[in-house]
Amino acid sequence: xxxxxxxxxxxxxxxxxxxxxxxxxxxxxxxxxxxxxxxxxxxxxxxxxxxxxxxxxxxxxxxxxxxxxxxxxxxxxxxxxxxxxxxxxxxxxxxxxxxxxxxxxxxxxxxxxxxxxxxxxxxxxxxxxxxxxxxxxxxxxxxxxxxxxxxxxxxxxxxxxxxxxxxxxxxxxxxxxxxxxxxxxxxxxxxxxxxxxxxxxxxxxxxxxxxxxxxxxxxxxx
Amino acid sequence: xxxxxxxxxxxxxxxxxxxxxxxxxxxxxxxxxxxxxxxxxxxxxxxxxxxxxxxxxxxxxxxxxxxxxxxxxxxxxxxxxxxxxxxxxxxxxxxxxxxxxxxxxxxxxxxxxxxxxxxxxxxxxxxxxxxxxxxxxxxxxxxxxxxxxxxxxxxxxxxxxxxxxxxxxxxxxxxxxxxxxxxxxxxxxxxxxxxxxxxxxxxxxxxxxxxxxxxxxxxxxx
DNA sequence: TAGATTGTTAATCGATTAACAATC
DNA sequence: TAGATTGTTAATCGATTAACAATC
Numbered sequence: 001x002x003x004x005x006x007x008x009x010x011x012x013x014x015x016x017x018x019x020x021x022x023x024x025x026x027x028x029x030x031x032x033x034x035x036x037x038x039x040x041x042x043x044x045x046x047x048x049x050x051x052x053x054x055x056x057x058x059x060x061x062x063x064x065x066x067x068x069x070x071x072x073x074x075x076x077x078x079x080x081x082x083x084x085x086x087x088x089x090x091x092x093x094x095x096x097x098x099x100x101x102x103x104x105x106x107x108x109x110x111x112x113x114x115x116x117x118x119x120x121x122x123x124x125x126x127x128x129x130x131x132x133x134x135x136x137x138x139x140x141x142x143x144x145x146x147x148x149x150x151x152x153x154x155x156x157x158x159x160x161x162x163x164x165x166x167x168x169x170x171x172x173x174x175x176x177x178x179x180x181x182x183x184x185x186x187x188x189x190x191x192x193x194x195x196x197x198x199x200x201x202x203x204x205x206x207x208x209x210x211x212x213x214x215x216x217x218x219x220x221x222x
Numbered sequence: 223x224x225x226x227x228x229x230x231x232x233x234x235x236x237x238x239x240x241x242x243x244x245x246x247x248x249x250x251x252x253x254x255x256x257x258x259x260x261x262x263x264x265x266x267x268x269x270x271x272x273x274x275x276x277x278x279x280x281x282x283x284x285x286x287x288x289x290x291x292x293x294x295x296x297x298x299x300x301x302x303x304x305x306x307x308x309x310x311x312x313x314x315x316x317x318x319x320x321x322x323x324x325x326x327x328x329x330x331x332x333x334x335x336x337x338x339x340x341x342x343x344x345x346x347x348x349x350x351x352x353x354x355x356x357x358x359x360x361x362x363x364x365x366x367x368x369x370x371x372x373x374x375x376x377x378x379x380x381x382x383x384x385x386x387x388x389x390x391x392x393x394x395x396x397x398x399x400x401x402x403x404x405x406x407x408x409x410x411x412x413x414x415x416x417x418x419x420x421x422x423x424x425x426x427x428x429x430x431x432x433x434x435x436x437x438x439x440x441x442x443x444x
Numbered sequence: 445t446a447g448a449t450t451g452t453t454a455a456t457c458g459a460t461t462a463a464c465a466a467t468c
Numbered sequence: 469t470a471g472a473t474t475g476t477t478a479a480t481c482g483a484t485t486a487a488c489a490a491t492c
Contacts, residue, residue: 009483012384013427014420021402021419033276035449043404049484051450063449065492081424081430100322102364109422157243176422180243180327182265190432191241192425194418197243198236200331200398201302201412205235207371207396208303210412229487231459271460273474285467285473449491456485463478468471 016045017109019054027069035066059112082110089148089172090116090165092155093123093133096178099151100154101128113152115142120160136166143170150174157181164191227311234275240265241276241332242298249291257288265285304332311394313385314377315355318400322376323350337364337376339342341381358388364394372396379403386413 026034026137036047036054043050048052054067061067077083090097090113101113116122117136124135127133136144143151151167153160153175160179167175170187177183185191246266248256258269258276265272272440276289279301283289299305312319312335323335339358340346341433346357356364366374374391375382382401390411391399397413407413 007269007331008427008431010424011483013424014417017417017419017423018404027378037449045404046448046485048451048486052452061450063451064447066449072489086426090412095321095324099317102317105419106422109423110426111417130460145355150425157247160480173432174425176425180240182240182244184266188432190425190428192421192428194421195236195239196325196416197239197331198334199414199416200328201239202232202235203372203396203398203412204308204332205230205302206412206417207416209230210395210410235458259473268461269473270475274460274476278474281476286471287468288473357481388453450490451490454485454487457483459480459482461478461480463476464486465474465476467474 008056015045015053016057016076016079019050020073023069023073023076025051027073033062034067034072036061038066041090076189079113082108084110085112086110086150087112087114087146087148088150088152089139089143089167090131090152090154091118091136091139091167093118093120093128093155094154094178097152097154098128100152100178101131111150114146114148136163139166140170141191142166143172149174150176153177153179155179156196163186230278234278237267237275238279238298238301241272244297245291245295245298249295253291255288255290256294258283260288261304302332303310304330306332306373307334308332309336309368310372310374310398311336311365311372311389312353312374312376313358313361313389314375314401315340315342315348316376319374319376320350322400323353333372336368336370338378358385361388362392365389365394370394372398375399375401375405377401378410416444430437 010130019039022039036050040047057075059067059075061082064110088111090100091117097116101116106112113131116131116133118133119136119137123133126133151171151172153163155163157180160177160181162182164175164183164185168185173189175185175189176181177191177193180195180197183191234236237307241261244261245283259271261272275304280299281289281297310333316340319338322340335353337355338340338350338355339361347354348355371394373394375385377385379401380405380417382399383405386397386405386407390407395411397405397407397411399413399415402417402419405413
C-alpha cells in the first residue's frame, strides 16, 4: 500500500474523533464558540497542534473568538462521512463479536453491522441485536451482492487470514481486524488492526517503569 | 506525567506484543531460531527496526542464525512481567465490560480482573466468569485493602472521570480507559486510552481516500 | 485600540531507515 | 572461508513544538 495516497497524518486522524467527542459535551453545555487554548486545556494537547489538526477538516476559526462549536462538529462529520451510513459485515460471533454487535455508539460514526458470520453451527441462525448470524461460506457472494466495503474480523487468530481472504474475494476493501494476527492484504485494501494486548502492554510497562523510578508513592501529587 | 521516566519508545512497546504473538505461532510450527529478515517478511516490518525493538528486551541474537525462538519468548515475558499476575478491577459491566471479563486471553499477559463494579442494582450481585459485581462505592476501600494497581474503565463517558478519581483514591495507579472521555489524572498515575472510534475513523478515512484516488477497482492487485 | 486568537512558517525532536563494521 | 545476519552509528523523514505575523 503506497503511503502517498494518505496525505493526512495518522496521529491527526486519531485525534479528530477525540475532538468530536469532546465538542459534543461542549455543545451540550451550551457553549457556542471555543478556542484551541480551551480545548487544549481540557484534552491535554497543545493549541497549535489542535489548530493544525482542525485545519485538515477545512474549518476556519475566528481570531479572538475561536471556532463555532456546531460548525466544527458538522465539519468533522462531513470530513469523515459520518452522515452517510457504511454497511459492514462481522465475522466471528464470540464475546468480542457480540460486544461489537451490541455497541450502539457506532451509529454516530456512520458504521452499521448488517450481517454476522460464524462457522459454529450452534451460533449460526441465531440473531443478536437484530443481526442474523449466517454461515461463513455465504460471505463472499453476499458481500459482492450487497456491495459491502467494510469487514470486521473478531475471530481467533488462526483463521483471521483466511477470513480476510474471503472478505477481499467478496469485494470488501477495508478490514477492521480485532484478531491478534498479522494479516496480509493486497494493494488496494486497507487494514486497521486493533490489538488489545498492545494497549495493555504499554500500560503495564509504564506502570512498572513508574514504580522502578521511585515516583510511586502511596500519596500521588494532585 | 514527565516523559523521562519512559525511555522506551511507545511504538516499540506496541510492536513487542505483536512479535510475541507471532513467535508463539513460530514456536508451534517447530522452528527453533528465526531471523529478523524472516520476521519482517511475515509482519511487514523492516528488519533493522525489529532488531532495535528486540534489543530493548535485552536479548542477544546470533549472526547468521538469528534469535532463539523460545529464549526470545521468555525475554518478552520477563520484560513485560507476564509471568507475574497483576490483579485488576473493572468498572462498568455493560456489553464491553462483559466482553473484557470473558476474554481469557488476558491471562497470558499477566492480567486478571478479580472484581467488577457497577451502579446498576440489576447487575450488582450477579456473577460473570466467576467475577462478582459489587456496588461502585465499595471500590476505594477494597482496592486499597487488596493493593490493586490497575483499574479498567468501561463505563459511559459522563461518569468516567468520577470513576477514575475513585480508583486513584483507592490507590490504583494504572488506568485502562475504554470510555470515550479525556480523563485527567495527577502525576504518578498512568492512563492508557483505548478509543474504538479512533480506529474506525482511521479505517474509514483511508478507505475514502483510496476510493477518491482512483486506486479503487473491482479487481485488486494480488 | 489593545489583546487574544488564528494560521503559517521555522526549529526541534524523535522515530524510522540506511549504511556498515563485527561476528559466527 | 564466504556469506548471512546481528548490532550500532549516521542520515533521513515526519510529527510536534516554537515563533510570529495577520486578524477581528
